[in-house]
Amino acid sequence: MNDLAAALHRALPALRVSADAADRVAYARDLWPRHHLDVRAGNVAEHRPGAIAWPESTADVQELVRWAARTRTPLVPFGAGSGVCAGVLPREDVVVVDLKRMARWRRFDPAAPSLDVEAGHMGVPLEDELNRRGFTLGHFPSSILCSTVGGWVAARSAGQASGYYGKIEDMVAALECVTGTGDVVTLRRRAHGPDLVPLVVGSEGTLAIVTSATLRLHPAPTSRGFASFTFGTVEAGWEAMRAIFQAGLRPAVCRLYDPFDAMIARRGAVKRERPARPGGGAREREHAPGRGTALLRSILRRPAALNGLLATRAGARAMGGAMLVLVFEGTDERPVRDAEEARRIAERLGATYDGEGAARRWLQHRYSISYRQAPALADGLFIDTMEVAATWSRLGALYDGVRRALGESVFVMAHFSHAYPDGCCIYFSFAGSAATDTPPGGWDEGCQRVYDATWQRALDAAIAAGGTLAHHHGVGRSKAPRLGPELGAGVGVVRALQRAFDPHGILNPGSLVPPVSPDPYMHHAPIRTPASREPA
């Protein structure tokens, strides 16, 4: 046991604490792909936390935070570690606070309907238990197998059915959290005065540690409507999405795949005929190690050229065009009627109707896609995703700008999900490699150089196009340095909030907002907003 763990144990002997080597390596990371490259290069030491603590009650969290405030010990709240933006990236002097032992149901209100549940509850068991009672939360992030309620709230998560059920912030009716001074605050959604819940949702553990959330529930769906379409161009596809949402239709799932992503999705859907189970994705990886990697590698010989080809109408046609998948949910016949209404709108805008099959298959394999990165990473490539958003009128500029920026160095595909009446999210998937076969410093360093340059260019392009840095993966440490250019004086507001909630700066320092002094373990200097524009 190291000094930090020993000090914590002396102060709070009843709290479960570990400084075992295995635990410290296991908690050294989330799923930030850049960190995978570090690990692949053998750098496992840098981000090991000093200790891990497992509180079992709000009182435990309160005690722990008060101790941390007294001793100025940074705390990193931890759910299931499936974030992809380095929201969790500890250091030797940090105590990771794993909340998974806080997973009790506190109050189930079938009338509202709502559930007050502790932050450490995992996604799939929660949804399964709600289904048994005839309800659904309606939140289905691809990470549902490896994410918690607290993680969803902290990162402002969006699920695959956000078109009908909304994002997590729409589901949160109240939050219990512990601020950086160890005060327990319950924030309830109210109809009057400032709404304080949206401050903590998305604050990525920097304002308070969420200990429980009262979540709005919905009747479990008993009927669905399906439809899928092909469009000649992705632009025609998103015009149909816009028309569908602006007509007041709310498909739970509305996903438009660009031609290459559509081709992959069709391949996947055809290959994986198997009943729906969240576990499906994980199993599949074991059964088919490295599948898809050879294809990606060959493609990556000439990313720029191929990206260019895919951008042409001929390329789009060759791959079968863009694919739109719709799934409506409900408890009566409206989902089927709404799917027909959506079909009328899409066909009026030039879509070819492909029947229900692709949409039904998508639903069967909804969790598979997220588990296909590891093999490629294992084979010396890097893969990542970038989700940005803009209003409909800026969507084209955002798509073209980010696609061009990424396309200079990596192979890019995209799909459009999480549509709203006034805008949409673009989800880019990209795969890259080192610039040469024998990069100085070795293969992984070569990959990291390309990776960093690619992200820098892509985020600049997103901001230049008037888009957002992120949509539902959060900001973390990987994008924090760019929050300034996007939020402007808003960063000053966030800093003022942090001073109010966490005066000692002990809560997940370095995530979300660039620290005022350069963060010792970020690779780029933080960007500051001019003091004159800061409200605080």
Add this chain to the structure above:
Amino acid sequence: MNDLAAALHRALPALRVSADAADRVAYARDLWPRHHLDVRAGNVAEHRPGAIAWPESTADVQELVRWAARTRTPLVPFGAGSGVCAGVLPREDVVVVDLKRMARWRRFDPAAPSLDVEAGHMGVPLEDELNRRGFTLGHFPSSILCSTVGGWVAARSAGQASGYYGKIEDMVAALECVTGTGDVVTLRRRAHGPDLVPLVVGSEGTLAIVTSATLRLHPAPTSRGFASFTFGTVEAGWEAMRAIFQAGLRPAVCRLYDPFDAMIARRGAVKRERPARPGGGAREREHAPGRGTALLRSILRRPAALNGLLATRAGARAMGGAMLVLVFEGTDERPVRDAEEARRIAERLGATYDGEGAARRWLQHRYSISYRQAPALADGLFIDTMEVAATWSRLGALYDGVRRALGESVFVMAHFSHAYPDGCCIYFSFAGSAATDTPPGGWDEGCQRVYDATWQRALDAAIAAGGTLAHHHGVGRSKAPRLGPELGAGVGVVRALQRAFDPHGILNPGSLVPPVSPDPYMHHAPIRTPASREPA
């Protein structure tokens, strides 16, 4: 010109400023009924502002705020003065900032669709202009004739069609505002990180002065579906509202009237057969002065007894039961289908279907009801409304508790509007009088004593029942002292935000949050939260 106006004029000679006696009386108030009693008693001096300023640009507001920050002069932002909670209640040392000269359209984006409009734009001309372009904002507060965009945002307004279009906070995509340090901050709704827009929405001018808002628009409705129903009890009626919203239906208008309110509404609807026009209410008042007052007066001889009678099933039957009115809106045949679906649900829950008539009439006279208070006030009574909200599971306790508390001293009726899947707003209307015919201190003081005691009891009852203090009228100065009991430690969070946005405390001091030192012109001492629970 007094010293304050003179100093302001010297500092900002280009700014339009007045200290005329007539202006100072005109801007001494909003529509807080208690203040009407003061005015009726001849107390017009107490709340006259020192001066009124009419900025014409964000730069003007910035200059004005910087001057106010330097000179520590309190500013009271002013829209159209139709608030009912003393959000506007100036003093001799205050400059009222009337924003109505800032009413330009800055950016109209038909694709999003959205409109960036300055804060001083009035409601009806805005909606009319949008309709001409084929759009609607979907925001129809009863005050639409006498309220502005900035006022809606500051008070977190709800319109009559909130069931489909949401409250104003759902319509705001971005806000430009000037903080208490004179910094111009633009806050945009983003998908990631903390959402800062909800901080300023509902902050009642205490965090920043809103100078423009980017509002989400909708296609103007081209089709509607209507339905109205009778229920034996109001409880049966709200169970139907709950079922309708939890089935995923979104009636733009969904209003349930308790038996007496229903009787009044039916009388009104029958009497006023005349084409829809926002002006209708105002005109009607001129044509029929004091109508309804005689009725109210006779009723008020025995409020408690009558309240008791109305609460019985026999009383409810005698008045024709509770009435539910539904209006669905859209651009295709779905509103009609959804009205049929709602009818199936309501009838399954014991409703008698009354056809479309009452709902169509309600829509025709949607703005009339708000203009019927003045005559009663003129005749020596007082009338007020109280809107509170709770989750469905607490609604019964909230209705019974507040109804009983009000009913001790005033005659109460209620309707239920602004329903959500998880809860609903209750809108109480009440009329009272002095306790005796010859009260000590005169009739108006007698009314004020009853008025203050009534509100005190009613707010205590709302909080005790787990309801909110308000739903869409705001908090203002009239309810600020009770924010503590409702928000708990949340008040500390709001105070911390105020310190961050307005370090000199010059923005509408005394509204929303009780001042830490007792407000010199409030009639009750402010309530503080224990420092130990304050996060700041």
